Amino acid sequence: MTARRTRTMVCCLFSAALVTAAAACSSGGGNGSGSGSASSTTQITLGVAAGNGPANADLAQALGYFKAAGLNVSFKPLNGAGAEAIAGLDSGSITIVESNVVSVMQSAEHGINTPCFAGGVDFTDNMDTTLESVQSITQPSQLAGKSIGVISTNSANTLMIDAYLEAHGVNYQSVHYVATGVANTLPALQSGSVQAAELVSPYSEQYAQSGGTLLQEDFGTVTKTPVFACWTALKSWLGSNSAAAVKFVQALNKADAYYYAHPQQAAAAVSKLDSLPASANLPTVTFKFTTSISGAQLQQWITLGQKYGVLTGSIKLSQVYDPING
Numbered sequence: 059m060t061a062r063r064t065r066t067m068v069c070c071l072f073s074a075a076l077v078t079a080a081a082a083c084s085s086g087g088g089n090g091s092g093s094g095s096a097s098s099t100t101q102i103t104l105g106v107a108a109g110n111g112p113a114n115a116d117l118a119q120a121l122g123y124f125k126a127a128g129l130n131v132s133f134k135p136l137n138g139a140g141a142e143a144i145a146g147l148d149s150g151s152i153t154i155v156e157s158n159v160v161s162v163m164q165s166a167e168h169g170i171n172t173p174c175f176a177g178g179v180d181f182t183d184n185m186d187t188t189l190e191s192v193q194s195i196t197q198p199s200q201l202a203g204k205s206i207g208v209i210s211t212n213s214a215n216t217l218m219i220d221a222y223l224e225a226h227g228v229n230y231q232s233v234h235y236v237a238t239g240v241a242n243t244l245p246a247l248q249s250g251s252v253q254a255a256e257l258v259s260p261y262s263e264q265y266a267q268s269g270g271t272l273l274q275e276d277f278g279t280v281t282k283t284p285v286f287a288c289w290t291a292l293k294s295w296l297g298s299n300s301a302a303a304v305k306f307v308q309a310l311n312k313a314d315a316y317y318y319a320h321p322q323q324a325a326a327a328v329s330k331l332d333s334l335p336a337s338a339n340l341p342t343v344t345f346k347f348t349t350s351i352s353g354a355q356l357q358q359w360i361t362l363g364q365k366y367g368v369l370t371g372s373i374k375l376s377q378v379y380d381p382i383n384g
Contacts, residue, residue: 100302102131105143105155112156112178113328114347118313120327127305141165141210147172147292154291154306159359159378160214162290163369166377173380174288175296176307177351181278181286190247190262191254191271198226198273207238207246207255212368214286215256220366221280230366283358288351296380303382307349314347353379 102124104115115133118124124131134152136142144165146152156178165172195201201223208215220230238246238255244265247255257265266272278284289307296303317324353375360378363369 102153105152114313116328118309123309123312127309158214167371171293172290175382176289176349178287180284180346202228203232204253205234207252211235211237217368218277285355
């Protein structure tokens with residue numbers, strides 16, 4: 059299914075494009091507290107990606123689903139990748155955030171307990187990852203030994219590119235990753251400081267329109283796992299606010315159902331949020347909103363992360379998986 063988003067995100071972690079220059083996504087965070095009981099209102103500061111945060115959370119806010127569930131939710135934009143979101147949770151500046159699952163695992167390696175309690179987005183069969191490169195590179199085999207721009211190094215982004223390269227017979231250890239960030243990715247590609255890069259919308263479209271080469275791949279197929287992002291919070295917060303966490307997931311489920319049943323009305327509702335840079339014509343991206351997530355899916359990412367050296371320590375599934383049934 060095709061979903062729409064309002065801000066250009068982490069996920070960057072969400073609709074990634076590998077190109078001859080790297081582009082990244084940013085997010086945001088905030089702080090919250092509360093018992094989560096039915097008789098009280100729980101304060102939640104939701105970390106969202108600046109430019110392309112979780113559209114279903116936007117919709118839950120716009121349609122009053124959070125409020126109806128007794129949740130006072132505020133949005134705080136983040137300006138970094140998944141690692142910044144986890145750091146915000148650890149510091150208490152945000153309460154809940156949607157992060158890529160690899161960042162959650164990397165935080166566990168460093169003793170930060172922020173498990174996935176609900177799914178965020180899945181890859182779909184048609185989730186094309188746009189690999190953009192200089193005009194001289196038209197085949198994956200030509201990426202061997204090249205510099206590739208990414209949102210951040212040693213991350214879910216590099217893991218997926220490693221898997222993509224290996225799937226096409228390229229020695230993934232031969233490439234050099236350069237962290238360029240969102241703003242500097244397209245310029246890095248255009249200047250030739252990198253020969254390929256991960257670009258996200260709208261930068262990928264801009265580069266394509268200027269004559270850049272696009273290589274497309276379904277990262278979900280390459281990594282053999284559909285889940286990419288999850289909703290996460292401090293283990294301690296989940297322990298004392300389990301009812302609020304359930305209500306949060308229920309509100310997202312309502313937003314997801316409304317979106318798929320009424321995509322145009324959903325876009326119009328989100329566009330009315332004064333505090334968010336939303337648009338009535340939301341850009342189409344190819345991932346699927348979901349609150350479902352399984353331990354088996356997360357274990358696949360642990361295995362991949364260890365294979366490609368993104369995860370270097372021992373991780374127990376219980377450190378990154380604490381599902382809430384909403």
